[in-house]
Amino acid sequence: MRYSIHHKEETRRRIVDEASHRLRKDGIEATGLAPLMHAVGLTHGAFYAHFASKQALVEAALDEAISQTLEHWPDPHDAGELHDFVEGYLSPGHRDNAADGCPLPSLSAELGLRGTPSPATDTLVERFAARLRPTSLDNTASQDEERGLAALAAIVGALSLARAVSDPALSERRRRTRLDRAGRWAHCAHRDPCIKDNARAAPADPARE
Numbered sequence: 001m002r003y004s005i006h007h008k009e010e011t012r013r014r015i016v017d018e019a020s021h022r023l024r025k026d027g028i029e030a031t032g033l034a035p036l037m038h039a040v041g042l043t044h045g046a047f048y049a050h051f052a053s054k055q056a057l058v059e060a061a062l063d064e065a066i067s068q069t070l071e072h073w074p075d076p077h078d079a080g081e082l083h084d085f086v087e088g089y090l091s092p093g094h095r096d097n098a099a100d101g102c103p104l105p106s107l108s109a110e111l112g113l114r115g116t117p118s119p120a121t122d123t124l125v126e127r128f129a130a131r132l133r134p135t136s137l138d139n140t141a142s143q144d145e146e147r148g149l150a151a152l153a154a155i156v157g158a159l160s161l162a163r164a165v166s167d168p169a170l171s172e173r174r175r176r177t178r179l180d181r182a183g184r185w186a187h188c189a190h191r192d193p194c195i196k197d198n199a200r201a202a203p204a205d206p207a208r209e
Contacts, residue, residue, distance in 0.1 A: 012050045014040045019061035020068070024106045025099035028058055028114065059118060065103040066124045073102075075131055085131065089155050092172075095162050104128075104152075105160040128152050 018040050022031045033054060034044040051057045073089065076082035088094065094101045104124065111117055132155075133148035162172075 008050070011040075011042070015042075015047070015050055015057070016060045016064050019057055020064040021099040023058065023061050024065055024101060024103050028107065028110050033057075055116065058116075059120065062103060062107070062118055062120045066120055068100070069102045069124065070127060073128075073131070082132075086155060090158060090162075095159060098163065102156075102159075104156045105163065108156070109160075125149070125152065 015036070019031065019036055022036060022039075033047050037044050037047050047057075051060070073085055076085045089102065098106050102124075104121070108121070111121065129145065129148035129152045131148075132151040133144040
């Protein structure tokens with residue numbers, strides 16, 4: 001049987017796409033090569049015509065998952081879009097569909113435990129943290145990198161916990177609590193006085209005492 005000149009490339013793309021969904025849904029260790037290859041209509045042995053190892057596939061699949069994630073959650077340009085960004089990330093649909101979602105809640109812990117952190121993950125963390133910085137809305141010089149990373153850790157952690165608990169009501173409470181707080185933060189994101197040190201009250205003016 002004669003294949004097109006693009007057949008191998010197309011087959012590799014199908015393997016990577018299937019793996020990107022399975023890794024996010026089932027995790028790295030639970031994603032077996034034989035079931036994966038069967039799902040795309042190939043034998044286990046055919047895997048090594050495309051990848052040198054499972055780790056090479058993990059990197060390619062993680063790159064694909066990150067590309068899909070960045071396309072799905074574009075850069076916010078104002079406070080309303082920032083709120084929509086956070087609301088979409090913490091939505092029930094994202095919570096209940098890990099296979100098509102952000103890989104950070106699914107794979108961060110496992111990558112760390114396996115001792116195989118990925119440069120691709122660095123890219124996603126940096127891009128998402130930038131999108132969550134208040135200064136990303138007004139294009140000013142950033143002194144809010146830590147705040148962006150903290151916001152990212154909060155929403156990733158909230159989604160991870162919402163997926164992990166068995167009580168649906170508790171899952172929803174955890175998701176809604178973080179969403180409510182994120183919504184207030186996004187509403188203030190374009191106002192420096194509201195964002196900066198918003199947890200601390202301004203010192204009293206002695207002249208007004």
